[in-house]
Every structure is written in structure tokens, then in C-alpha cells.
Amino acid sequence: MSEQTLDVNIVGDPVKGVTFTTLNESPDADLQFAQLTGMGYLGGSLFGVSIGLAESVINQPAPGKSRRTHILDCLGKNTAKYANTTASMILCFSGIRKLLHYGTPMNEYSISNNILSGFITGTVVKAPGGAVKAAVGGAVGATLGLIVSLGKRKPEWIINKYYIIGCVAMMMIDYDYLLRVINKEHTTSCGFSLYVNVTCIILHYTFIYEIIMPFACWVEFGNYKTYLTFANHTNYDSLFPTIRAAEQLGNPSGPILLYKDKTLTTLLDQEVEVDVTLLRIYVSSPTQQPQLAQQSNFSNLEQLEAYLNGLGITSQETVKDKSPFMDRENAVESVARIIEEMYWSYHSKNLTRDDHPFFTCLTGAGMGKTTFGRECHRLLREFNFSDNKISQAMKSSLYIFIDFNGGGDRLTESDLSTKPDSISVALEKRIFARAIMHKSFDVISKHLTQVPDELFSFGSTFRYLRKKSGISNDDIPITIFLHLDEFPLAHDFVVENNHPSFVNTMIEGLGTYRCNGETESDANNEKVFLIPLLTGTTSKDIIIYHSKNIHHFFPGLWSRINLDGQVSNPVFVNQSDLQSFETSEEEVAKEEIKATKNPIIKAKNVQVEEEQEEEQEIIEEINETKTSQRTAKKKEVQPVESKKSSARLTDKKRAIDELDEEEKDLEIDQVPKTPSTKSAKKP
Numbered sequence: 001m002s003e004q005t006l007d008v009n010i011v012g013d014p015v016k017g018v019t020f021t022t023l024n025e026s027p028d029a030d031l032q033f034a035q036l037t038g039m040g041y042l043g044g045s046l047f048g049v050s051i052g053l054a055e056s057v058i059n060q061p062a063p064g065k066s067r068r069t070h071i072l073d074c075l076g077k078n079t080a081k082y083a084n085t086t087a088s089m090i091l092c093f094s095g096i097r098k099l100l101h102y103g104t105p106m107n108e109y110s111i112s113n114n115i116l117s118g119f120i121t122g123t124v125v126k127a128p129g130g131a132v133k134a135a136v137g138g139a140v141g142a143t144l145g146l147i148v149s150l151g152k153r154k155p156e157w158i159i160n161k162y163y164i165i166g167c168v169a170m171m172m173i174d175y176d177y178l179l180r181v182i183n184k185e186h187t188t189s190c191g192f193s194l195y196v197n198v199t200c201i202i203l204h205y206t207f208i209y210e211i212i213m214p215f216a217c218w219v220e221f222g223n224y225k226t227y228l229t230f231a232n233h234t235n236y237d238s239l240f241p242t243i244r245a246a247e248q249l250g251n252p253s254g255p256i257l258l259y260k261d262k263t264l265t266t267l268l269d270q271e272v273e274v275d276v277t278l279l280r281i282y283v284s285s286p287t288q289q290p291q292l293a294q295q296s297n298f299s300n301l302e303q304l305e306a307y308l309n310g311l312g313i314t315s316q317e318t319v320k321d322k323s324p325f326m327d328r329e330n331a332v333e334s335v336a337r338i339i340e341e342m343y344w345s346y347h348s349k350n351l352t353r354d355d356h357p358f359f360t361c362l363t364g365a366g367m368g369k370t371t372f373g374r375e376c377h378r379l380l381r382e383f384n385f386s387d388n389k390i391s392q393a394m395k396s397s398l399y400i401f402i403d404f405n406g407g408g409d410r411l412t413e414s415d416l417s418t419k420p421d422s423i424s425v426a427l428e429k430r431i432f433a434r435a436i437m438h439k440s441f442d443v444i445s446k447h448l449t450q451v452p453d454e455l456f457s458f459g460s461t462f463r464y465l466r467k468k469s470g471i472s473n474d475d476i477p478i479t480i481f482l483h484l485d486e487f488p489l490a491h492d493f494v495v496e497n498n499h500p501s502f503v504n505t506m507i508e509g510l511g512t513y514r515c516n517g518e519t520e521s522d523a524n525n526e527k528v529f530l531i532p533l534l535t536g537t538t539s540k541d542i543i544i545y546h547s548k549n550i551h552h553f554f555p556g557l558w559s560r561i562n563l564d565g566q567v568s569n570p571v572f573v574n575q576s577d578l579q580s581f582e583t584s585e586e587e588v589a590k591e592e593i594k595a596t597k598n599p600i601i602k603a604k605n606v607q608v609e610e611e612q613e614e615e616q617e618i619i620e621e622i623n624e625t626k627t628s629q630r631t632a633k634k635k636e637v638q639p640v641e642s643k644k645s646s647a648r649l650t651d652k653k654r655a656i657d658e659l660d661e662e663e664k665d666l667e668i669d670q671v672p673k674t675p676s677t678k679s680a681k682k683p
Contacts, residue, residue, distance in 0.1 A: 048078035048080070048081060052078035056074040088125075092124065093145075114146070115145035117141075118142045119138045119145070122136075122137030123137055123141065125141075126138075215233040217280060217281055219243055220282050221282075228246055233274040239258065243256070243258075258282070260280075260282070265310055269443070271443065298451060302464060313447075341355070343389075346477075349520045349524050351517065358532050359534070361534070362535070369537070370485050372535065373401070377483070392476075396478075396479065398465065398469070398480050398481065400434050402431065403440070405485065405489050408440025409442075413497060416502060427507075428456040458509070466528070477527040478528055480531065482533065483535065484533070486537065487535075487536050488537065489536065510530065510532050
């Protein structure tokens with residue numbers, strides 16, 4: 001059970017240190033005590049019913065007694081027996097535990113004292129049956145105390161929520177009943193009865209905790225407090241409507257935060273499941289937080305991380321499930337070959353922008369772009385590169401994922417600025433949130449309102465990330481695979497808000513970080529090998545001014561990113577690109593469906609089919625002409641018609657060759673065609 005806050009009545013002389021809690025610690029303790037007793041009666045009754053049913057089946061009715069009366073007698077006798085026994089045991093255990101912990105708050109009860117309380121309870125209850133039963137009862141009771149303690153101290157265990165199940169189950173099992181099972185008397189019936197009992201207890205307490213008893217606790221806001229019941233307690237965010245509707249709290253308006261302690265140091269994360277064992281929740285508005293006034297004093301990101309951790313925002317990484325590729329080895333090899341070139345450009349401190357490319361992946365919706373980035377990085381970590389240095393760098397590489405769509409990293413109006421430095425900060429803050437805190441930017445953004453922008457930069461984040469990764473050797477670079485997902489949506493947002501160059505400038509900052517400087521870049525100086533991947537869903541044109549060396553590794557609908565201002569319309573990638581990235585059958589089916597629905601692509605496909613048919617007709621005419629020429633030569637006859645046909649076909653061949661040369665000179669996207677097929681119009 002997690003830490004609880006209780007009202008403590010101080011009795012005695014504080015100077016002498018004589019302090020203890022009264023038996024009536026708080027209304028919360030009374031309510032808990034009454035609930036345990038009531039659940040003991042109800043649980044014992046269910047247990048008695050199961051035992052009574054088993055006995056009514058095993059034993060025959062007494063002479064002169066009907067079957068119905070026999071069943072009712074068995075049910076009544078066992079129900080009363082186990083209900084009273086269970087409730088009395090719970091009362092006995094609670095009382096002994098209270099005496100042993102006299103002067104100690106309930107949330108500070110120790111494991112050893114709980115075990116001792118259980119041992120004494122079991123011994124006292126079973127003592128009338130003799131020494132053996134007392135010893136067995138003491139062992140059962142000690143186990144009970146251990147279960148209670150572990151249930152309180154291990155919040156991640158299911159027993160924390162239902163730890164009373166173990167208490168009641170062990171208390172309700174009568175020694176005589178266990179003895180019958182051990183001696184194999186009516187083993188089948190006893191086993192069935194035990195199974196029914198455990199099932200009933202689990203269902204009972206699930207019903208009690210989840211349906212009958214919704215989460216309830218004291219809620220305090222400033223000098224006001226009230227006891228609230230929350231019907232919906234999926235996470236802490238779901239508590240907000242009930243809190244705002246409480247008139248006793250003075251109707252807190254504006255943004256509010258929930259805390260676990262009165263000093264407002266442990267923040268309850270809105271995305272986390274509610275801890276139903278809490279007895280107090282403290283409400284505060286951001287203007288009341290004493291910590292906010294100190295945010296401007298942060299001198300480095302390490303202090304900022306410690307501050308956010310103190311608010312309850314942990315920086316623990318969550319491992320994503322694998323989504324294996326299907327027949328994508330060629331694509332990974334293609335990416336790996338370019339990474340090798342990028343690494344040697346980085347290693348040689350080459351500042352030429354063309355040698356520091358971006359990987360891009362722009363397709364239609366549902367094509368697996370996000371999975372492509374994550375799984376491509378995973379496979380690259382295991383890839384056998386031609387040089388061991390690159391293999392080692394990739395094995396220790398880090399994956400940073402930023403989602404400009406619905407993943408919590410989308411741009412807002414507060415990010416928009418016309419200053420280039422401030423534009424880069426928008427991305428730098430999101431890299432800090434994902435790389436250091438392992439949270440989306442939405443989770444921490446409200447706590448960064450007074451943190452100066454100067455604290456954030458690519459260099460400061462990557463240097464701190466290098467420190468956290470434990471890389472002490474300056475000769476070994478830290479490799480970062482930076483995946484910016486759905487950046488076209490960010491581009492659409494800034495265009496709608498009259499900042500059309502914002503995203504271009506923001507991504508340009510990554511290129512500047514890798515290529516600026518006279519002798520070496522900031523990335524070289526800080527030992528950072530950066531691999532950027534841009535993915536997104538788009539049918540619009542996007543221009544990024546950085547390098548002409550842009551590499552695309554995904555089949556489907558593209559919006560080609562040119563860097564000289566020339567952007568082509570969306571078309572299918574050519575055959576060579578498809579061969580470098582094999583698709584699964586499912587993706588091919590999606591691609592075909594999308595093509596049939598897109599009138600532009602459908603028109604292009606019809607045009608290609610007509611050109612291919614026309615090309616086939618020309619080839620057949622050439623073959624027929626050659627055959628007729630051979631026949632005429634044998635007969636030493638040259639028909640006039642053959643000469644005309646030959647001349648016409650020669651002109652067609654010349655036109656085809658001229659079109660082929662023109663296609664080689666022009667940098668345009670083509671519809672995928674077989675390597676041996678050439679398209680041309682009639683001359």
C-alpha cells in the first residue's frame with residue numbers, strides 16, 4: 001500500500017516525546033475498519049455456502065429428514081459458523097495489531113509486527129482446540145500478516161488492491177477442514193469446495209472494490225476540504241470533473257494540479273492509474289506552486305530533470321513491442337550503405353552538406369512509416385557493417401521518436417516565432433522531453449513555462465544524454481537515430497498560422513548542427529553522430545533547403561522533396577526504388593487500392609498502358625519489316641512499299657532513341673515499369 005496521510009491526534013507531553021495516536025485516528029480509519037468487518041461477514045457467508053453445498057452432497061440426510069431440509073441445515077450451519085469466525089478473526093487481528101503498533105500511524109506498521117499480530121491471532125483463536133491446532137493457527141496467522149505487509153509495500157502487485165482476499169481466505173479455512181483434505185477424506189468434494197470458495201472470494205472482492213465501493217478520499221484545496229466519491233477513476237485526469245464540481249472546494253477555476261502530499265512536492269501524473277489506497281489528494285493551481293518561482297535558476301538540464309522527477313514525472317524509459325518487417329532485408333542494406341558513407345563523412349569532419357543527408361519517408365496513410373523508423377533502427381543495431389567501428393557505434397545507438405501528430409509533440413501557437421534561435425528551441429525542447437524524460441512534450445510543457453530558452457539546445461541535450469548513457473571515452477561518438485514523424489502536419493499547422501518557413505527552419509537547424517564550423521561541426525566537437533529520419537503522410541509539396549542528397553526508402557505515394565525549389569507531383573516511385581525495398585503482400589494490396597481511388601494515378605496508368613501497347617505495335621512492325629527484307633533480298637527484289645515502311649520505322653526508332661536520351665537528362669519521377677520496357681509517343 002502506498003504512503004497515506006492521516007489526521008493524528010497528539011496526546012501527552014511533546015517535550016517528553018510521549019506521543020501516540022488515539023484509536024479513532026480519522027474517519028478514514030473508521031470507515032476502513034467497518035468495511036473490513038463487513039467484508040469478513042460477507043466473505044465468510046460465501047465460504048460457508050460453498051462448504052454447506054459440498055456437505056449436503058457428501059452426507060446423506062438423517063432418517064426422517066427431507067433433502068431440502070438437509071441442504072438448508074448444512075447451509076445455515078456452515079454459513080453462520082464461517083461468517084462469525086471470519087469477522088471475529090478480522091476484529092481480533094485488527095485489535096492485536098493496533099495494540100502492538102500503539103503510538104504508530106497506520107501507514108508505518110512494520111512487517112515484523114504484522115506477522116506477530118497474525119501469529120497471536122491464529123494462536124488465540126485455535127487455542128481451545130489444543131496445542132497442535134494453536135500452532136497451525138499461529139502459522140496461518142503469521143502468513144496472513146506477511147501477506148498484508150507485502151500487499152501494502154508492493155503497489156505493483158495485484159495483492160495491493162485485493163490484499164484482503166488473502167487475509168480472509170486464510171482466516172476462513174478451518175483447521176478441521178484442512179485436516180480432511182490432508183487425510184484425503186472426500187478429496188474430490190473438498191477440492192471442489194475449496195475451488196468454489198476461492199472463486200467466490202475473488203468475485204466478491206472484485207465486485208466490492210470495482211462496483212459497490214468506488215474510489216473515495218479527502219480532497220483539499222487551500223483552506224477547504226471535502227470527502228469526494230469518484231465514480232470514474234481510470235486515471236487522475238478523470239478525477240478533475242468531480243473536483244471542479246465540488247462546492248466545498250471554492251470552485252477552483254483555471255488549470256489545477258493534483259499532489260500526493262500537503263507540501264505539494266509529489267505530483268500525481270494525470271496519465272497514471274489512480275492509487276485507490278490514497279486517503280488524501282491535495283489540489284493546487286500553478287500560481288500557488290512555490291517551485292515555479294525557482295525555475296529560472298536552473299543552470300543545466302540535470303537540475304531540470306531532478307525538478308521534474310520531484311514533481312512525480314519519472315524519466316524511466318518504456319520498451320516498445322517489436323513489429324517485425326516482412327522481406328525488408330534489401331531496404332535495411334540500402335540504408336546501412338548510406339549510413340556508412342555518412343559515418344565516414346562525419347569521422348573525417350567533412351562539412352559538405354551533400355555528404356550529410358536526411359532519410360525521408362513520405363507516403364499515404366497506413367503504409368507503416370512509424371514502424372519503418374523504429375524497426376529499421378532495431379535492425380541496424382544488429383547489422384554487420386563493413387567496418388567494426390560503425391557496427392559498435394550502431395549497437396550503442398539511441399532512438400529518439402518525436403510525433404508531430406497525436407503523440408503529444410505537436411506544435412502549438414506558443415511555439416511559433418520568427419527568430420531562428422527560438423524556432424530551433426521548439427524542436428530542442430521536444431528532444432529533451434523524449435530523450436531525457438522519456439515522455440511526450442505535452443506531459444512536461446506546463447512545467448517549462450518559466451524555464452529560459454537558453455537552457456535548451458541540440459548540444460546541451462546530446463551532451464547530457466551522452467553523460468547519462470555512461471560513455472566516458474571521448475573517442476567513441478554517441479549515435480542518435482532521430483525520427484521526426486508526421487512533420488508535414490507540423491508544416492500544415494505553421495502555414496495556417498502564417499509562419500510558412502517555420503518547419504523548414506526548424507529542421508534546417510539539424511543540418512546546421514552537423515555541418516557548421518570552420519574546421520569541425522558542433523556534432524564533431526560534441527562527439528555526436530546524428531542520423532535524421534523524416535516520415536509523414538502527405539499529398540502536398542514540401543521543400544527543405546539543406547542538401548540535394550535526399551534518400552527515400554519506402555514504396556507508395558511520394559511527394560518528392562527537392563531542394564532547388566522544384567517539387568514534382570505525387571507519383572509512384574520507380575522500379576529500382578521498389579527493388580531496394582520489397583513490400584509485403586498486404587502493402588501491395590493497399591497500394592493497388594489507393595491507386596484505383598486516385599484519379600491522377602489511374603489516368604497515368606491508363607496512359608502508360610496505351611504507350612506500352614503502341615510500343616509493342618512498333619516492335620511488331622519492325623520485326624515484320626525485317627522478315628520481309630530478308631525475303632526480298634533472297635529473291636533479289638526490293639519492293640517499293642518495303643522501302644517506305646523501312647523509312648517510317650527508322651524514323652520511329654530514331655524518335656524513341658531521342659526520347660530515351662531526353663528522359664535520362666530530365667530528373668523526373670516515373671511510373672514503375674519493367675527494366676526492358678520503354679515508353680514513347682508516336683512521332
